[in-house]
Amino acid sequence: NLAIKSKINNTLFIPASKSGLVLVNKYLGKEAISSTFSEDDRESEPLPKPIIEFINSLPTYSNKYNEEINKNFLDVVEFLQNNLINGRLIYNKTLNKVSYRPSNKNISIPLQYSSSLVVESSPLILYLAYSNYVKKGTLLIIEEPEAHLHPDAQRIFARVIVKLINKGVYVLLITHSPYILQQINNNIKLYYLEKMGKKEKLKTFLKEHNYGEDEILNPEKVAPYLFVDERDGVKIKELEIIEDEGISYEAFYHILSELHNETEELRDLIEGDNGNFEE
DSSP: HHHHTTOOOEEEEEEEEEEHHHGGGGSOOOOHHHHHHHTOOSOOOOOHHHHHHHTTTTTOSSOOOOOOGGGGGHHHHHHHHHIIIIIEEEETTTTTTTEEETTTTOEEEEESSHHHHHHHHHHHHHHHHSSSSOTEEEEEEEOTTTTTTTTTHHHHHHHHHHHHHHHHHHEEEOOOHHHHHHHHHHHHHHHHHHHTTTTHHHHHHHHHHTTGGGGOOOOOGGGOOOEEEEEEEEEEEEEEEEEEEOOEEEOHHHHHHHHHHHHHHHHHHHOOOOOOOOO
């Protein structure tokens, strides 16, 4: 879409396989990365350019980080740290070091000894908190954010994505998670509730479930697509956004339905014809 393309200021890519890249990049020299994975070496098998760019955007190599928190995303950073990682990421520019400080504990843990949840979440938190990479008009590409995240954590991550969209960040999300999809649909339902004029019910719901007004998602800001494997390749299908519901559950419905039916069949076999457990 040329209209959107003209509004994009810069692009960031967060890959699915990021934990290893985050943990080892400090021990890889920038020159070693560029020479080992250079596209100029036709005999080698270089890393994809987006992966190299991701490594180079981390604090070890980038000069776009400062110890002062970026005020434009302070609320999103606090939401992530309070609700997702239950602590804070601390960036020391002098030592060029990132550490994790758990809530209510006066200790700092090196990132390499932190949980996979903290490590997986660290690129986005560092981008938002300590760098000027993300701004209004940024295209943020996030590949499989559900990796290593508990379903509840996936929901929190989805809510963060909505917050960023409402701040003017374009987010291209690649996901296989029904939890993320359903959470985004819930945020869309908040919009429908507001559109119907049920302001008091909306206000009550937001308060009871700890939602902010910046989590109300206009479906016009969403364009969902489903990639379908076919014999001659992959077909890209635009998904419907159903009025008062949200994104069609087509991508997951048949899988969840089959799993449910299989579970019921096994339950019947275990209980036996008379409803009692058979030995």
